[in-house]
Amino acid sequence: MPDTSPGPAPIAFVDIPGQIRRLRDRIDERVRRVFDHGQFILGPEVRELEEALAAYVGGGHVVTTGSGHDAILIALMAEGIGPGDAVFVPAFTFVSTAEAVLAIGAAPIFVDVDERTFTMDAADLERRIAAVRRAGTWRPRAVMPVDIFGLPADYAALGAIAETEGLFLLSDAAQSFGGMIGNRRVGRLAPATMTSFFPAKPLGAAGDGGALFTDDAERAATYRRLRVHGQDASGECLSVGMTGRLDTLQAAVLLVKLEAFPDDLQRRDAAARRYDERLAQLVQVPHRPAGHVPAWALYTILSERRDRIRAALAAANIPSRSYYEQALHLHAAFRATSEGPGSLPVTERLGRINLSLPMHSELDVATVDRICDIVATAAG
Ligand SMILES: Cc1ncc(COP(=O)(O)O)c(C=O)c1O
Missing domain, CATH: 3.90.1150.10 (Aspartate Aminotransferase, domain 1)
Structure with a gap:
């Protein structure tokens, strides 16, 4: 007789539907409220989420964005980084990290990673900065370590080098939201941190989303302006920005996911x-x-x-x-x-x-x- 017993249950690489099933009632309720008020762009859930994220990481300012990639673009634009500038990035990462650097006209300079943590190697960073300074083609401006697979990079060592060299430190924490070093959460480990709410990330939306974290109120205000075409509160466009907002519906979903x-x-x-x-x-x-x-x-x-x-x-x-x-x-x-x-x-x-x-x-x-x-x- 043929074997008709069901085989072992299929195993998901990332089980998004399974997690949604656990939270479905609360998500439905939150999403229904958004349809009731109809403020799909920058509705009240967006600010509520930003406050909840700031509370989660223990303070600072949070500006949500349309994606993790938008967050990197906004962070680099806010520092005035552009043509002629060098940004040091690992090559062991998703394309977005270096692609964002190219998109604003700057040069991604690749740094090797540590063989045990897979995150940016501090000694190699020093070598690459020295080489760029010697060659004189690009101006070193920023360092963007990546918390690959969710492990925070060595911010003590990398931050010290960035400070000595006068470079801006931007953390690509697309994969590590929820991680910590000591009692400091990702989001508070660098002057600026981006993360992604891509559905498969540890904190995932039901579509694209991202956020920027900084302790600097002025920098956060610039992020808010850049995500709406560089316009200030009066509507004046002060510099080139983008459409880089998180949808209210995604904020509603993320508020439930953040609780869990x-x-x-x-x-x-x-x-x-x-x-x-x-x-x-x-x-x-x-x-x-x-x-x-x-x-x-x-x-x-x-x-x-x-x-x-x-x-x-x-x-x-x-x-x-x-x-x-x-x-x-x-x-x-x-x-x-x-x-x-x-x-x-x-x-x-x-x-x-x-x-x-x-x-x-x-x-x-x-x-x-x-x-x-x-x-x-x-x-x-
Ligand atoms: C390391 C890294 N940086 C940047 C991004 C870009 O994030 P998003 O897909 O939300 O634009 C991702 C993920 O997708 C990532 O893994």
Whole structure:
């Protein structure tokens, strides 16, 4: 007789529908209220969310934006960065980080990452700044570390270099909202921080969204102006801006998600700890420097047997992904400032051996164990 028993439940890489099911009633109620008042652009939920986000990170000013990418553009524009300027970025990141730099006419200068944290390497940053100063083609203006996979970068070391060199420090925290170093949350670790509410991020909207965080009231006012075409309260356009606002509907969804966020982060952390327990002897599991608390956007292992593990997971119908196999300095768009293959050895190696496993707030121990059984067999 054919086997008609249902197979094991499918495993999602990021289970957005599962999380929505838990919160659905509250989301429906919040969204209904927006349709009732009809203020779809900069309605009351937008300011309410900004205040709730500021309270969550423990103070400062928050300006929400249409996306994480908009947030980077606005932050760079606010500093007057443009043609002739250099912005130091890692190449082990999503394209947006460097693409935003190019979009405002500045030059992205690629810096290698640390082999354990995958975030910007402070010693390499110093070398690259010195090289740009020596060459004299671009004016160093800013450093934009990325909290890749949710782990905050080494802001103590990177911030000290930025200060010594007179460079602006902008944190690309698209993946790390909810993370911490010591008792300071992401959003308070640099003079300016951007994050993304792309649906798959730890705090995800039901569409695009982002935010900027700063302790500087004047800078926040500039962000508010730039997200509405550079217009001030009287309507005068003081400088070029953009349409960069968060939709009221997204703010309504995010207000519900933010309430659930501390619990969601704990669920992600519990899944990460189970992965650690099961896999630490077999592959390189994510490193957390002392005091760093990741938001677990992704749980990413390193193994020379990565391709074998990936194939075994695919054969078991378990999704996994390798990020940044083509690092940014190898993309056509960034050729002008790239030193080509071999110029960022750690970044390039990570692209060959990293593998992100399913990670989300709905993962239970039994599912993590099912995934780990396959990884263990393929890695052993
Ligand atoms: C590191 C990084 N920077 C920037 C962005 C851009 O964010 P968004 O997709 O919200 O524009 C993303 C994510 O998508 C990202 O992962």
